[in-house]
Amino acid sequence: MTLSMRITLVVEKFTPQGGGVERVAWEVARGLRGAGDEVSVCAREVDSISLPGVDVKRVRVTGRWQPWRTWRFSAAAAEVIQKARPDCVQSFSRTRRQDVFRAGGGCHARYMEQIYSARGEWLRRASPRHALALAMEKAVFSDPAQLILCNSEMVRDEIGERFGVGEERLRVIHNGVDVDRFRPRRRDESINRDQFERNWLLVGSGFRRKGVDTALAVMAMRPKDERLTVVGGDPRSAWVARARALGLSDRIVFYGPSENLPALYRQADGLLLPTRYDAFANVCLEAAASGLPVVTSGANGAARWLADGARVVSDPEDIDGFAEALEAIRPEKLARSMGRAGRLRAESSTWSDHVRALRSLYRSVAGE
Numbered sequence: 001m002t003l004s005m006r007i008t009l010v011v012e013k014f015t016p017q018g019g020g021v022e023r024v025a026w027e028v029a030r031g032l033r034g035a036g037d038e039v040s041v042c043a044r045e046v047d048s049i050s051l052p053g054v055d056v057k058r059v060r061v062t063g064r065w066q067p068w069r070t071w072r073f074s075a076a077a078a079e080v081i082q083k084a085r086p087d088c089v090q091s092f093s094r095t096r097r098q099d100v101f102r103a104g105g106g107c108h109a110r111y112m113e114q115i116y117s118a119r120g121e122w123l124r125r126a127s128p129r130h131a132l133a134l135a136m137e138k139a140v141f142s143d144p145a146q147l148i149l150c151n152s153e154m155v156r157d158e159i160g161e162r163f164g165v166g167e168e169r170l171r172v173i174h175n176g177v178d179v180d181r182f183r184p185r186r187r188d189e190s191i192n193r194d195q196f197e198r199n200w201l202l203v204g205s206g207f208r209r210k211g212v213d214t215a216l217a218v219m220a221m222r223p224k225d226e227r228l229t230v231v232g233g234d235p236r237s238a239w240v241a242r243a244r245a246l247g248l249s250d251r252i253v254f255y256g257p258s259e260n261l262p263a264l265y266r267q268a269d270g271l272l273l274p275t276r277y278d279a280f281a282n283v284c285l286e287a288a289a290s291g292l293p294v295v296t297s298g299a300n301g302a303a304r305w306l307a308d309g310a311r312v313v314s315d316p317e318d319i320d321g322f323a324e325a326l327e328a329i330r331p332e333k334l335a336r337s338m339g340r341a342g343r344l345r346a347e348s349s350t351w352s353d354h355v356r357a358l359r360s361l362y363r364s365v366a367g368e
Helices: 021-034 066-084 108-126 128-141 153-163 212-221 237-245 261-266 282-289 302-309 319-328 332-347 351-366
Strands: 006-010 038-043 055-058 088-091 100-102 147-150 170-172 198-203 226-231 252-255 270-273 294-297 310-313
Touching (some): 006 021, 147 351, 153 170, 198 261, 212 226, 237 252, 270 282, 282 294, 282 302, 294 319, 302 310, 310 319, 310 332
Parallel strands (some): 198 226, 198 270, 226 252, 294 310
8 A cells, every 4th residue: 555645736827728737737637636645735826616525725926027026935835845744745836945847848948948048148147037946946956855857758867957057857758648537539420621731730828939930921922722821829810811821721720729729739749849949849649639649849858759650850940841740740640649658658648647757756755
């Protein structure tokens, strides 16, 4: 019998909505509670939906300035932790005091280089938000008492090389996925193709970082019987205009955020994600679980995890490379083979697997 533990999770927003850190924290809390642990969550914003048996402690942080809210939440969370005295504390947000810090967004210094290139140094100095993120990152990575949880080998290597963090403090546990919710298309389910032979899908918010501009340029090079559906929460007007300027108005569909992602995956032939930086894009897990081949960039920590389920283009700006990758996976036989490989990979990365690995890590922290 596995002994139960007292675990505190720290996350700014505790909600099952969305597919990012909030979803991960929610699934972890649910999995830990299901394993019999005593779970408390310290959060600044809380969803109206609750998890039975999970004690949610909401800390109130006033003010509209994001750097202030981040700093105050970190201080407030430290007070909650000191009073609770759990066996282990894991933080999913930018906070200073915890046993395990999940670097879910990757290495922020590396993110700045990838997204802003030459502007990165100027932004680091001029933007209080980025300056605080970098300062907190450096403080946590320099604290020998804290373990750093990475969701990909890419992030582990970046943090280790840039900050000199030893291997004994860096742990990799890949994200989980619901393989029942995200499943391959059944034989009796067909794709609504209209006049298109291939339907590609791009999912994610932060369109510039996700490489939507690259994806549009790629589609301009592809045959006219291919369509791209873009799903995400960004304002669309500028992107619609860009697609129109490229002559793609009838081949690009922009959705807002969707609660019906599983159905959208089952209506696609593959996922295209030319991201400029992703620690581990959860949408790649979802696509793999849905039996789709994936085309993504080498700046995505999920690329190595996908293995035979993906075509990886090293440079996120390589438009020709992405166009060639889509051409390579166009044959149905290869696409199906890649989809099966991805599905098998996903079946070994469920939320149960993720929580089991976390509990082992927590036990080592608690000295059990």
